[in-house]
Amino acid sequence: MNTTAPRKPDGGRPAGRQRRGRGGAHRVSAAPYLFLTPAVVLFTLFTAVPVGYTVYLSLRKIKVSGLGLGKGSRQEVFVGLDNYVAAIGDAELWAGWLRVLGYGTLVLVVMLGLALLFALLLDSAHVRLARFSRIAIFLPYAVPGVVATLLWGFLYLPSLSPITKVIEIDLLGSGTVVFSMANVAIWGGVGFNMLVLYTTLRAVPRSYYEAARIDGASELQIALRIKIPILTPAIILTTVFSIIATIQVFTEPTALRPLTNTISSTWSPLMKVYRDAFVTGDLYSAAATSIVIAGVSLILSFGFLRVVRNRAFGEG
Amino acid sequence: MAMSAATHRVLRRRGPLGVGPTVILLLGAVYCLFPVSWVVVAATKSRAELFTTAAFAPGTGLLSNIADLAAYRDGVFWLWMLNTILYAGGGALLSTAVSAVSGYALAKYRFPGRNLIFNILIGGVLVPAVVLAIPQYLLFSRIGLADTYWSVLLPQILHPYSIYLARIYATAAVPDSLLEAARIDGAGHWLTLRRVALPLMVPGMVTIFLFQFVAIWNNFLLPFIMLGDDQKFPLTVGLYTLLAAGANQPSLYNLIITGAMISLIPLIALFLTMQRYWRADLSSGSVKA
Numbered sequence: 001m002n003t004t005a006p007r008k009p010d011g012g013r014p015a016g017r018q019r020r021g022r023g024g025a026h027r028v029s030a031a032p033y034l035f036l037t038p039a040v041v042l043f044t045l046f047t048a049v050p051v052g053y054t055v056y057l058s059l060r061k062i063k064v065s066g067l068g069l070g071k072g073s074r075q076e077v078f079v080g081l082d083n084y085v086a087a088i089g090d091a092e093l094w095a096g097w098l099r100v101l102g103y104g105t106l107v108l109v110v111m112l113g114l115a116l117l118f119a120l121l122l123d124s125a126h127v128r129l130a131r132f133s134r135i136a137i138f139l140p141y142a143v144p145g146v147v148a149t150l151l152w153g154f155l156y157l158p159s160l161s162p163i164t165k166v167i168e169i170d171l172l173g174s175g176t177v178v179f180s181m182a183n184v185a186i187w188g189g190v191g192f193n194m195l196v197l198y199t200t201l202r203a204v205p206r207s208y209y210e211a212a213r214i215d216g217a218s219e220l221q222i223a224l225r226i227k228i229p230i231l232t233p234a235i236i237l238t239t240v241f242s243i244i245a246t247i248q249v250f251t252e253p254t255a256l257r258p259l260t261n262t263i264s265s266t267w268s269p270l271m272k273v274y275r276d277a278f279v280t281g282d283l284y285s286a287a288a289t290s291i292v293i294a295g296v297s298l299i300l301s302f303g304f305l306r307v308v309r310n311r312a313f314g315e316g
Numbered sequence: 317m318a319m320s321a322a323t324h325r326v327l328r329r330r331g332p333l334g335v336g337p338t339v340i341l342l343l344g345a346v347y348c349l350f351p352v353s354w355v356v357v358a359a360t361k362s363r364a365e366l367f368t369t370a371a372f373a374p375g376t377g378l379l380s381n382i383a384d385l386a387a388y389r390d391g392v393f394w395l396w397m398l399n400t401i402l403y404a405g406g407g408a409l410l411s412t413a414v415s416a417v418s419g420y421a422l423a424k425y426r427f428p429g430r431n432l433i434f435n436i437l438i439g440g441v442l443v444p445a446v447v448l449a450i451p452q453y454l455l456f457s458r459i460g461l462a463d464t465y466w467s468v469l470l471p472q473i474l475h476p477y478s479i480y481l482a483r484i485y486a487t488a489a490v491p492d493s494l495l496e497a498a499r500i501d502g503a504g505h506w507l508t509l510r511r512v513a514l515p516l517m518v519p520g521m522v523t524i525f526l527f528q529f530v531a532i533w534n535n536f537l538l539p540f541i542m543l544g545d546d547q548k549f550p551l552t553v554g555l556y557t558l559l560a561a562g563a564n565q566p567s568l569y570n571l572i573i574t575g576a577m578i579s580l581i582p583l584i585a586l587f588l589t590m591q592r593y594w595r596a597d598l599s600s601g602s603v604k605a
Contacts (some may be wrong), residue, residue, distance in 0.1 A: 007442065031505035033427070035417045035421035035425075035509070036417075039414050039415075040412045040437075042470075042473055043440060045470075045473055046470065050448045050451035051451075054447050097329070126338075127341060129341070130339045133342060136348050137345055139352065139584065143583070144534035144536065146552040147551075147555060147579060149357050150349055150556075150559055154569070159367055161371075162354070162368065162370075164370070187351070200385070240452055244444065246542075247444070248444050251536045251537065254533075255559065257555055265372050273446055273450070276452050278541070283450070284449060287450065290444070290450065294443065298442060300502070
C-alpha cells in the first residue's frame, strides 16, 4: 500500500518537476490493474472474442452430403480461405464497393470541406450570429441516422417534397439516389466534424493571430498559413474516422430502401453481410466478407495516414 | 497580453468583412435546420393537409396525430422511448464510470504493460462495428441472451474514444501534487480516486457521458441485429419498422412523421441545455468555457 511507502528522500520539488510527464505520484502496485479490470474484461468479451469468432467462422463452411436431408448430412468443416476467395471474386460485392467508393468520396470531400469552412469562419473575428449558426449546424448530430434518413426521405418523396415542387427532379431515381443519400450523411456529419475542428482552433492562444495581424496578414492569410497547419492533425483524425464510418455505410441505404426501389438489398458491402447472415443464413461468407470490409477500412485508413505523413511531414 | 482580448472584441464587432462569412454560416444553419423544422410543421398536419397544404404551412392535426401514435399497437411508441432512455442512459453511465477509472489509471500510474493495455483498448476503434455485431449476436444467442436488454446494453459500454478522452482529461485535470498530498495524508488508491481525482474529472466525465449517450441513442445496427421483439426496440429500430411497414401506405405517413418529431425532442433538449459540455477537443484536456 502506498500509505506505508516511505517518502523519497530526494523527492524535493525541482526533482519532482523534472520527473513530470512520466506521470504518476503513485508507486507500482496492484491498483492500476484493478482499475483497468472492467475495461479489459469488457474488451475481451465484446471485442476480442467476437473478432476471434468471426475469423473462426470465416474459415469454415457447411458441407452438405447426400441430399442434405438426414441428421448428419450437414456438417461444419474447415475450408481455409475458400470464403475469402469467394468474397473477393463476388461481382455483387464489387458492385457494392464501387457504389460505396463513389458515395464515400462525395461524402468525405463535401462533409469535411464544409466542416473546415464553417470552423474557420466561426473562428474568424468578423462573424455575427456565430453562436446561433454554430448550434444550428451542430444540431443534426442529435438526430439519429435512421431519423435523418427518414426526414430527408420524406423530403425527397414526390408527393410530399417541397424541393421537387421548386426543381423538377426525381430525387429517388437510379441516377440521383446516391446524391440524395450522400446528402443525408453530409447533413448528419458536418456539425460534429466542424465542432472537432472548431474546438481545436479555440484552444490556440489568440496572441498567435495578433502577431500575424500586426505583421499585416489578412484573415484569409491567417486561415491558410496559421490555422490550417494547426488543424492538420485534427483534420487527419476526422478524415480517418470518416473513412471508417463511410466504408461501413448501412443505416442510410437501409432506411431509405422502403421509399424507393432503386436501392438493392446489397447496395453496400455491409448490407450484403447483413443479408448473407440473416436473410440467406450463410454466416460463413458473411464472416469472411465482414473481415474483408474491416481489412479494407484498415488499409485505407493507414494508407491515408501514410500518404498524409509523407506529404506533410516527409523530408522529400 | 491583456490588450489582445479587447482588441479582439473590437475587431469582432467592427469587422468590415463580416457579411460574407456571416451569410455563408447562416446558409449552413438554414440547411441544417431545414429537415428538422419541416418535420415539426408536418407533424401538425392532418392526413388531408399533409398532401395538400404548402410544406411550411402549419396544420390542425397535431393532437390527433399524437393520439393516433399513442394508440398504435397499444402505445408501443412510448415503450420504444423508454427503452431508448434506458439503453442510452444506463449504457452511458456505465461507460463513463469504466472510462473514467481506466483513464485515471492510465494517466496517473506507471506500471508494466501500461502502453500495451492502452494501445489494445484504443485499437478497438479500428475494429468495425460490423465485425463485432454478428458474432456478438451469435455469442449472445448461445448463452440465451440475444433479444434481451442486456444484448443491447453490454456491448456498448466500452468505447475506445471515451477511454482516450478520459486519459487526456485525467492528465490535464488531476495534478500529481494533489495525489502526492493525498498519499502523504494516508489515503489509499481507491479513496484518492474517489475523493480527489474523480471530482476534478467531472466536467470531462459529463462530456464523455454526453457523447456515449448520443452514440447509443443513435445506434441502429446493433439493436437491429440483436432484437426481434418490438417491445424491446429502441426508437431507431422502432421507427425503421414503422417506416418499412408504412412506406407504401400514405395513410401511415402522419404516424411516422409525428413519431420522428417526438423522438427528436429529448436529444435536442439535452443538447441545448448542455451546450457548454459539447466539446470535442482532441488535442488538449482543457474543459473551461
